[in-house]
Each structure stands twice: as C-alpha cells, then as structure tokens.
Amino acid sequence: MNTELIQLKGVVKQFGKNLVLDGVSLSIPEGKITGIIGASGEGKTTVLKMLIGFYKPTKGDVLYLKRSVYEDLHHINKTFGFATEDGSFYESLTVKENLHHFGRLYKIQGPDVKARAEELLKFVGLDHAANTKAQNLSVGMKKRLDLACSMMHRPDVLIMDEPTSDLDPLLREQILNLIKHINKQGTTVIITTHILEEMDEICDKVAILCNKKIVEEGDPLKIRAKYGASNLNKVFEKIFWKGERKAERDRLRKEEEQMKEEMKAQEKEQERQSKRKAHRQEEQPAARKEEPDEEEEQ
Amino acid sequence: MRNFFSCVQKDLRIFGRSKFSAFIAVVIPLVVVLLVSVAFNSNQLHGVRIGVYSPAYSSITNNIIQGFEKQSFGVVKEPDKDTCAESVREGRNHICVIFPGQLSSEGNSEAVEFYVDNSEINIAYALIDDVKTEVGVASSAISLDLVNNLITHIQQAKKSIENQASAITAASTSIASISDAANSAASTLPSTSKTLTLLESARSEAANLDGAENIADTINKTIIEVKQLGTSFNSTSNNIKSLQNNSALAKARLDALSSSLNGVLNDLNAVRITEAGSVVEPIKTEIKPVADQSKNWNFLLPTLLILMVLFGGTVLSSIMASREKRSRAYFRNFITPTSDFTFLLAMYVSSILILIVQFIVVFSGLMIATNLPVLDVIASSAVVLFMAATAFIFLGLSMGHFFKSEEVVILVSLSVVSLLVFFSSIIVPIESVLGQYQQIVAFNPVVVASNLLHRAILFKASIGSLIPGLSILALTVAVFLGLAYVSRKTTKRHI
Numbered sequence: 001m002n003t004e005l006i007q008l009k010g011v012v013k014q015f016g017k018n019l020v021l022d023g024v025s026l027s028i029p030e031g032k033i034t035g036i037i038g039a040s041g042e043g044k045t046t047v048l049k050m051l052i053g054f055y056k057p058t059k060g061d062v063l064y065l066k067r068s069v070y071e072d073l074h075h076i077n078k079t080f081g082f083a084t085e086d087g088s089f090y091e092s093l094t095v096k097e098n099l100h101h102f103g104r105l106y107k108i109q110g111p112d113v114k115a116r117a118e119e120l121l122k123f124v125g126l127d128h129a130a131n132t133k134a135q136n137l138s139v140g141m142k143k144r145l146d147l148a149c150s151m152m153h154r155p156d157v158l159i160m161d162e163p164t165s166d167l168d169p170l171l172r173e174q175i176l177n178l179i180k181h182i183n184k185q186g187t188t189v190i191i192t193t194h195i196l197e198e199m200d201e202i203c204d205k206v207a208i209l210c211n212k213k214i215v216e217e218g219d220p221l222k223i224r225a226k227y228g229a230s231n232l233n234k235v236f237e238k239i240f241w242k243g244e245r246k247a248e249r250d251r252l253r254k255e256e257e258q259m260k261e262e263m264k265a266q267e268k269e270q271e272r273q274s275k276r277k278a279h280r281q282e283e284q285p286a287a288r289k290e291e292p293d294e295e296e297e298q
Numbered sequence: 299m300r301n302f303f304s305c306v307q308k309d310l311r312i313f314g315r316s317k318f319s320a321f322i323a324v325v326i327p328l329v330v331v332l333l334v335s336v337a338f339n340s341n342q343l344h345g346v347r348i349g350v351y352s353p354a355y356s357s358i359t360n361n362i363i364q365g366f367e368k369q370s371f372g373v374v375k376e377p378d379k380d381t382c383a384e385s386v387r388e389g390r391n392h393i394c395v396i397f398p399g400q401l402s403s404e405g406n407s408e409a410v411e412f413y414v415d416n417s418e419i420n421i422a423y424a425l426i427d428d429v430k431t432e433v434g435v436a437s438s439a440i441s442l443d444l445v446n447n448l449i450t451h452i453q454q455a456k457k458s459i460e461n462q463a464s465a466i467t468a469a470s471t472s473i474a475s476i477s478d479a480a481n482s483a484a485s486t487l488p489s490t491s492k493t494l495t496l497l498e499s500a501r502s503e504a505a506n507l508d509g510a511e512n513i514a515d516t517i518n519k520t521i522i523e524v525k526q527l528g529t530s531f532n533s534t535s536n537n538i539k540s541l542q543n544n545s546a547l548a549k550a551r552l553d554a555l556s557s558s559l560n561g562v563l564n565d566l567n568a569v570r571i572t573e574a575g576s577v578v579e580p581i582k583t584e585i586k587p588v589a590d591q592s593k594n595w596n597f598l599l600p601t602l603l604i605l606m607v608l609f610g611g612t613v614l615s616s617i618m619a620s621r622e623k624r625s626r627a628y629f630r631n632f633i634t635p636t637s638d639f640t641f642l643l644a645m646y647v648s649s650i651l652i653l654i655v656q657f658i659v660v661f662s663g664l665m666i667a668t669n670l671p672v673l674d675v676i677a678s679s680a681v682v683l684f685m686a687a688t689a690f691i692f693l694g695l696s697m698g699h700f701f702k703s704e705e706v707v708i709l710v711s712l713s714v715v716s717l718l719v720f721f722s723s724i725i726v727p728i729e730s731v732l733g734q735y736q737q738i739v740a741f742n743p744v745v746v747a748s749n750l751l752h753r754a755i756l757f758k759a760s761i762g763s764l765i766p767g768l769s770i771l772a773l774t775v776a777v778f779l780g781l782a783y784v785s786r787k788t789t790k791r792h793i
Contacts, residue, residue: 052633077635088630090308092315097308098627104304105634149630 004066005030005157005188006051011060013046020046022212023060028205033179033189035199035220037236038209044192045085047209048159051190052080064157078106081155085162087146091135095126095145098134099152106153113152120148124178140171147178158182160191164198176202196232200224206232210239301636305644306651309618313652332667334602346425347372349391349413351382353399358436362397365432383413392418393425395433445574456566463559470552477545484538490528497521600751601724603660607683608744610656611690612697612715613708615649619698619786620707638786642695642779649691650684657683678754678761685771686747692778699785718744743774 006028013021020043028034038044049055050062053073062069069076082088089098096117103113121127124144129137134145143163150158163179164172172195180202183189193199199206200220207217216223216239220232227235313319348371352359366373374391376382382394392415398408410433414426497517504514622628622645631641657680665672694711701707719725722744731739739745750767753759761768 054629054632074635077633080633082630082633084626084629086626088626088628090312090625090627092312093308097311101304101308102630102634104300105631105636107301107635110300 003027003029005064006190007063007066008047008050009061009063011047011050011057011062013043013050013055014058019212021057024209024212024214025060026207026214026217028188028190030188031183031186032204033183033191033202035203035206036190036192036209037194037196037199037206037232038192039240040194042209043212044209045161048082048161048190048192051157051159052076052082078153079156081150081153081158083143083147083150083158083160083163085165087134087142089134089142089145089149092133094131094133095121095137095148096130098145099148102149103152108153116152116154117148120151123151123181124148125174139166140168140174143167143171143175144178147175151182155187157188157190160189162193163191164193164195172198196236200232208236208239215239301634302640302644302647305636305641306647309645309648310651313618313648330602330606332663334598345372346370346393346428347374347391348429349374349376349382349385349394350397351376351379351394352397352401355397356399356401358401358440359397362433362436365435366429369428369432371428386413386415389415393429395429442574449571449574452566452569456563459559459563459566463556463563466552466556466559470549470556473545473549473552477542477549480538480541480545484535484542487531487535490524490531493524494521494528497524597756599664600748600755603657603679603683603755604686604744604748604751605719605724606656606660607653607687607747608690608715608718610653611649611687612694612711614652615645615691615694616698616707616711617694617704618645618649619695620701620704623699624704639783642782642786645695646688646691649694650687653687653691675755675758678759678764679751681761681768682747682750682754682764682771685768685775686743686751689743689747689771689774689778692775692782696778696782696785699782699789718742721745722748724748741770741774743771746770746774 004027008024008026011021011024012019024043024047026036026047036044036047046055050057051064051069053062053069053076056070064076064079090101093101099117099120100113103116108116118127121130124147126141126144126148129141134142137145147160147163150160160179164175167175176198179189179191183202191203203220205218206220206223207214208223209215216226216235223235224230224232227238229235229238348366350359350363350366350373355363363373374385376385376391376394379396382391382396385391386394394413396411396413398410401410412426412429497520501514501517501521504510504517507513622631622641661672661676693714697711697714698707701710721731721739721742722728724744728736728739728745746767750759750764750771754764
C-alpha cells in the first residue's frame, strides 16, 4: 500500500489579489480517512478542488501517485469522486435520473449504470425516493444523493466537502457510518468539516489549516497528546486563538457575553409582556360575561 | 456517445419539466405566426394619414385628393402650410402635401411640395413613392390632354398647309398659262410699219394722180389711223411684256412659297408622334412582381422565420449555457471524464431539437392558417433554417459560457441579436450603410440567412442554387463553434 497517495507540495493559491493558500504541503495516505480542519474561509474547499484539478495552484504542485494531477486530468476524473458541500446534481431530475446521468458521464456501460444506481440507492438509503425530484428531497437526502452521485464510478479516492453540515445528529451519524463503510471497502476518503468531534471519531489522519498553511498534521490521538487536549476542538482552539488572534478572541468573547446579556434582557421583557397580555385576557372574558347579563336585563 | 445522449436527454428533460419554458417554446411561436399572418394579410399600407393644403383647391387638386382617398389614405385638410408641415413633425400625419393655388392644366410655376419625416426611414420612402405616384398620375393626365390638343392642332395645320400648297401650285400653273397666253398674244400683234410704208407709197402714187385727192386724203386718214393703231399695238405689247414680267415674278414667289410649305409639310411629316401617350411617357414602365405571392404577410414570412431562429437560437442557447454553468451540477460535470466538446455538442443538439419542434409547430400552423405552399419550399427552407439556427445557437453558447451572470448573458445576447438585426435589411436597408462597411455587413449571418430564405420561400429556389450562401453560413457556424469552445474552455474554472 502506498502511504503517500496524494501530496500537496508548497501549494500557493491566489485569486486575484486574495491569497488563499500560502505554501500548503500535505500528504494523504492511501486507504485511510484524512480530515482537513480549518475555520470558515481558511481555504479547505480550495484545497479539495485542487486535488481533482479544478483549480490550478499559483505555485507548487499536487501529485497523485507521484504524478502531477494536471498531467492527466482525465485519469483523475475517473479515479476521484467528489461530494460537494451544497450538492452537485440537477434539481429538476429525479434521484434515479441524476445517478443514471452522472453514471453515463463517467462512461459506465448501459446495464451497469442501472445496477450501480440501484446498488447505491440502497447503500445510501434512497431507494424509496428513487423517482423523487432532487428539489423535493430533504437536506439529508440531498447529501446522500450527492454522495451516491460521487460514487457512481467506484472512485479510488472520495473527497467530501463538509458532508455533515446542516444535518441533525441522527442524519450526521448516518452519513458518518456511510463514510466508514465506504472506507472499509478500500476507498481513500478525504473530508473537511468544522465539526471536530467527527474528525476525532472517524479520521485516521487530520491536517489543521490555519493562516493559509497546514500547521499540524498526523494521527488525531498524537496531535491531542501533543497539545494536552482531550479532543480536537481544544487542539483547534489552542492553535487558532494563539498569538495575533488572542486580541480578536477576547473581543469576540466580550461580544458574545454582551449578546448573551442582551438576549437575557429581551427574554425577560418578553416574559413580562406575555404575563401582562395573559392578565388582560383573563380580565376581558369577565367583562364580556357581565355584558350579556346587562342585555338580558334590558 | 452514451454520455452525449445522456446530456441531450438531461437538457430536454429539464426544459420539458419547466412547463412555462415548454409553453413558450411551443405555443408562443404559433401565436406569433398566427397573429402576424392575420395582421399583415393585405398588400397595402393602412392607417396612413396625409395632410393636404392648398391656398385654393382646384378641380385637379381635388382629383388628386380623391385619388389618395381611393388608396385608403386618410386625408386631412390643414388650415395652412405651416400647420400641415408641423402635423408631420408631431406625428398627426405621415406626410404633408402642399398644392399650389388653383393648380391648373395651363402650366404652374409653383411646385407641389411634400413634407415627410425622413427619420421614419422605413415608411417615409414608401409613402413618398405612393403619394408621388398619385400626383404623377394626375400630372400625366393633364400632360396627356395638353399634348393631345397639341397633336390635334398640328394635324389640322398640316392638312391646311397641304391644301394651301396645292392651291398655290394651281395658282402658279395658272399664272404660267397666263404668261404663255400673253406671249402668244404679243406674238400675234401685227406690225403697222409695212402697212404704213405701203400706204405712204400709195399716197405718193395717189398724189401723182390727178383726181385722186380724195383717195390721198383717205389714205392720209388711213395712215393716221394706222399710226394710231401702231401706237396702240405698241402700248398693248408693252402691257403684255409688263404682265409677263409680273406673272413671272408672281410664279417665282408662288413657287418659293410652295417649296417653303412643302418644307414645313416635310417637317411635320417627320414628326412621328401621333399619340399623346408617347410624348407624356416616352419610356413606358411596368412593374412586374417577381414573387407569386402578393400579401405583405408572404413577404414578411422569411424575416419572421429568421427572427425566430435568431432570437430562439441565440437567447435560448445562451440561457441554457448560463443556467448549466451556474447550476449545482456544473461542478460535477466538470469532474467527470467527459470532454468539453461533448457537453457543447449536446447543448447544441438540445437547443436545435427545441427549435425544430418550434418550426414544426410554425409550419403546421402556416399550412392551416395560410395558403402558403409549405411542402414546395420545405426542403430548401429547412436547410437554410437549420444552418442559421446552428450558427445562432453556437453564438448563444459562446455568450452563455463567456459571461458569469444570467442577467448579463441575457442582456449581451439581446444586444448582439439587436445589433445583427440592425445591420441587416430588417429595419433599415443595408444599402444605407456606408460602402466599406457594407462589405462586412454582407457577411452578417442574419443578412445571409434572410436572403437565402427569401429566395427559398418566395422564389422557390433549389438547394443547389443556394449553395454559395449556405457556404458562408457554414463558415459562420465554424467560427461560432470555435468561439463557443474557446469560451467554455477558458472560463469554466472561474465559477
């Protein structure tokens, strides 16, 4: 087994004047689940999109089996699967039509497309919704459809961008189980997420992206031990809030406390108003009860 | 190929599932064709208002005005010249005609003036033409009367001269006879000198004879009478000579007059005009329509079809490309091992299939709603429409791929379409474009396709005769295909 399936070597990516990645180097082992952790806007998705050649680095290179991915994008497209954060499928096609369409784009032969689609529908638990239009699916079902679309061609490497975002804990659990299951079948999985508990749970390797660079990579247990933290959340906090960001953290904490106090005050005010309202409502029926009596007397 | 067909199937499914899009694709073209076929089902201009003014309306002016009314033009008599001209500027009238006061057939020093809004270029010249024709008809009628009158007078003068010439000839002959008679009379006058000599010798002899005094007296008296007679003969001879001279002079004059009249007659005979029409309109013109159809609708049909292809092809494909590019699935399409060319071709096929459906609907509608012999022209028209649609779809795809937002894509595609329409003969004749630009404009696919379709539908031109134009369209297709491919290739990462 090749331990270094994919390598990012000193990757710099700039969009116009905006520097997104500044010398990112990372190796991704074969057959494992690798997680890339980072705050929002740190460039996690950019890293993922570089792995499949969608973006070209401004400097540096991305290697797959020690060859630049840009040398043979056709091969990369056949080998990699990509499940996006928002879902990448046609909303007005049904679940089955989406799978068939992308299966054919991956050049899977006629009968195999149907068989593979049915297999995946069962695998992701969408067999009951095969003829439902994608736009009518729930968020969790859309995530699973996107996952199925990205797996139609049995990729060797599956990239998943925030696979559990916007999901309730139950659905999150289902997706994580699916990821583990996919990995067990021999697929190398690369995921990004901001829910760090998940990384603790499923990743064999994590890489922490901070200030446009990979600041830590390796076994999650070892990283936790290195930082003396009980979980990756705390590791991330220690890395993220150190140095120049300390002042920013203090400001944010102050703002958070202020906000909490304001919310408490608002809640109290609302409570007071609702009590007054209830009191008035209690008084009005009594008044109304008196009125019919007056009419009867008349 | 499976991925190609899958893309086409997907595009059509998405299009079909949007009921509004499907409605627009099928029903709108039909409605447009039916509306246009009903609205333009005539061969003349309607609702045209002509303002007229004359300081004094003569019968000729009124005849011309009646001629306008017969052509279904609304005629408005304006109170004065300035109001009439102003009415054209204000749009109350399409054209204003100022007639001179008391327009007569006796010749008019003032001209008939036309005021026309030449900024309304498409109707201005058509109206000028129609109105000038109407005035021209009246003018020709007057000319015809005048020239007829002239010719009649010439004919009468000719006859009179002929008569006079023969009378002069007869007079000349008579004078010649008189001269001859005088000559003869002069020659027959006897000479009295011999008689006098004899009488004088007889008197001398009588004088010598005695008793013959009476005889001598008688002879003397006779001599005196003979002398008087001689004097009288001389006087007569002189008179005859004078008569001869005068008659010779008169004959010479009459001969000269006869010769002059013969010259005039020859000149009049040399005038070959015997009919007034040939003077009023020496070169006769007759406009023969080359197209069989006669309704405005028939002439508009090629333009209408080209506009449908242009708007349908360009706007539909540009929106399809833009929506595809902005759809969630675009990223997944990008990371599949399917080439850009396959996606481009699939989108083209999807667009052309939608246009084909539109045109099946349109031509079916035409067969039902009009008398157009659709089946006679369907082959050549279909080829032209297919080539034009292909060019416009690739143009639309290039714009759809090149620009980021759908709003910009729609705006740009409508602008480009408008530009193509503007530089064709649809709004303004391309002949009004400057010479050097005309050569470029001639390659405008709207111009090329419009001309081809015009020939195919109105003149039933065969496909073979359309090949030069079709070659230009094929070249345009190749250029737009290249543009669309480059546009997709260069911009697809920038989403």
